Amino acid sequence: MTPSPIALSPIGTVHSCFTDKFGVPRQPGIIAEARGHIELIPPYNRREAVNELESFSHLWVIFHFNRSDRDEWKPTVRPPRLGGNKRVGVFASRSNFRPNPMGLSVVRLEEVEEKEGRILIHISGLDLLDRTPVLDIKPYIPYVDAIPGATGGFAPESPAPRLCVTFSSQSEETLAKLCPKRYPNAQQLIEKVVAQDPRPAYYNQEKRDKPFGFCLWDLNIRCLVQNGIATVVEVSHGQ
């Protein structure tokens, strides 16, 4: 007997510095400067619904990979951490291309804010694209979720930075003029995103020395990698 499909309605929306899929860290928790918030959608925007949430340091966010919907599913995927060549089973990966396009990320909870009837859950260390629909929020319960001695698969143990990062004087000047409230820790954030080498796997192989770009907020960032050193060549406004 095949169980019936279920319909889920988003309960919130992500507001994130990552406005573009390039640049999004490949896992949460890697870049502390990556901040954003989840705004609860009516009728879920009730203060009581998040009572006691602030007694937890971290949250699980279950979300819809809404820019990864495909008509067909494939039983295997090529994780970028394996260089984009090796295939593994879709259920042995966190790929966004999966039978049910749902993601799971743990983020640090910074603050719950009630502002003009809106409920904003401020989070950091996120790997979530701007405007991602949120399906559920659950507390991270350390004694259940943090498993001592768990061992983990084919991906390298820790996501060490891969590239050294420098900034051109043009990009440093532009960054210095940015409003720090609207673009908090912009230079540090850019440095950490670039250090992770956000180039897609095919890019590393075919266009290793070509410039590449990505967006944070409404900023366009252009970089060039040569001999393992990435230079942030240009930062400009407008998408």
Add this chain to the structure above:
Amino acid sequence: MTPSPIALSPIGTVHSCFTDKFGVPRQPGIIAEARGHIELIPPYNRREAVNELESFSHLWVIFHFNRSDRDEWKPTVRPPRLGGNKRVGVFASRSNFRPNPMGLSVVRLEEVEEKEGRILIHISGLDLLDRTPVLDIKPYIPYVDAIPGATGGFAPESPAPRLCVTFSSQSEETLAKLCPKRYPNAQQLIEKVVAQDPRPAYYNQEKRDKPFGFCLWDLNIRCLVQNGIATVVEVSHGQ
């Protein structure tokens, strides 16, 4: 703008020793003897879809709380760990009664078995009801998911056993005659389930000394608690 609802189809079904909601541990990982498997549903029952899964020690299971569907949602819930009196926000709890009835459990991966075209993912430490529809399976990635120093909320740190457990001679005789392949570690499993005090919160308050029962597989188990000691009075077949 309200994001659109999404429709998800289960990719697997849980087969578990817990055939009844009473007796299910309140969190996963507490009872190692609690075993079961997930069977992938067609068209997802492909060996390739679980390739490399066995290189992980633990899995995330995202599932449908299919016996908890309600027409309305409530912004607060009363967690059993708080004695059933205090209310907390639904998003600060792992309650099954939530806007989108989805659960998240981490379980130990024992083995992936291919058997007559069926794909069976054997798991332990589970807190999943028999026949639960599974929406997604993801690997547990220790460096991302096991957060050192995370702090956690209102629930007690660790789920220490609450009751001492003894068995009547009738129940021990019945257990000794059970087929160990069909009912693996039955006595240990019953002991650990009862030690967690599976009585609902209202039961502790109103009917403290009345017998209570629950099911494991097709066994009915009846217990009596007196002075903090639980006696397994009877074990019988048939539901």
